[in-house]
Amino acid sequence: MRILLVEDDPSLGEGLRTVLRRAAYAVDWLQDGASALAAIRGGGLDLVVLDLGLPRKDGLDVIREARRAGATVPILVLSARERAADRMLGLDLGADDYVGKPFDNGELLARVRALLRRSSGQASPTLAFAGLALDPASLTVTWQGRVVDLPRREVALLRLLMEHPGRIVTRETAQQRLYGWDEDVASNAVDVHVHHLRKRLHPALIRTVRGVGYALDDPANDAA
Template sequence: MRILLVEDDVSLGQGICIALRREAFAVDWVRDGASALAAINDGGVDLVLLDLGLPRVDGIEVIRQVRAQDSDVPILVLSARERAADRTLGLDVGADDYLGKPFDTAELHARIRALLRRSAGRAKPALDSGPLHLDPARLTVTWQGRGVDLTRREFALLRLLMEQRGRPLGRETIQQHLYGWNEDVASNAVDVHVHQLRRKLHPSVVRTVHGIGYAFDQDAVARAGETPA
């Protein structure tokens, strides 16, 4: 799940990135409204954290342009403008939530989780393949009816592969979905996540496609489901 942070304050932006990456969110950070619009238009953004007092294009105008393009990407405003009129304007032009600065990191995490659940439930139905069930809205995975505890990146990887329904994805493509632009990523990070999915679910869940990367193996998963849990 990729989060786009739009914040021109360097120290605050760095702090937010560190806090979110500790929770295994993939975070991309830009510092002005024009760059935010370009990043959102490129696609692949699951949620936007948006300051209002931005260079080049103001945050309110960013929201207006995003909604004018019929994008329903969730937008959480993070702003020191805490007057009722400012909050009302932000929500009226299309923001999904509004959090005043300074804010508690735990509350930020909670609001992000709520928006992602709401967005997933609205945009993506549950994914089922034999004994495997993934619910994007509840962020849950079950195997043969048993709940499986996955990390945020393991969940994101499984969801990505299941949505592709067998289409192989290269390591670089997977990495771009799981990590932010400027994150230091170990060369074997994707392989480690795949190993964990196989260990926690079943060895057949992810198929290695030599020379390309990995794919979700729907037929093998269905056969594995015939084995008693």
């Protein structure tokens, strides 16, 4: 999952980026409203965490113009503005949720997960498929009832595949959802993650679609 973080306070922004990355999200961090609006219009994002008091363009203007441009990405407002009028205006302009500063990191992550579930049409907080289960809150993965310890990047890839079981996820899409703009990525990074997942879980769980990408399959179908 790819999150755009827009926060002009360097200390808070760095802290938030760390918290989100530890939760297995790819995070792109921007510090002004004009750049944020351009990134939202460019697409490829799963969620925007947006401060309101931003240089170059206020956060409320970012929301207004993004929605007018047809952007449907969920927007979570993060702001120290305490007036109810500001919160209502942000929601009426198209924000999906509002968290006031200061905030608890655990609550923020819970709201992020809720918005991502809602946008993907997922009712249950836990992903499950063919003996595989993933809890996005704890990043716990179980296979046939056994807990499997995985690095956060592989949890993120598994989460992406489990949200679209049976559907092909291209390498390009997987790479975009796993790595931020500022991270160096090897050309075969996604392939390596898939190889590790097959070794730790089941060799037939992830199907390669040659020249395109990968899809999650039920290993029982392979055995049949």
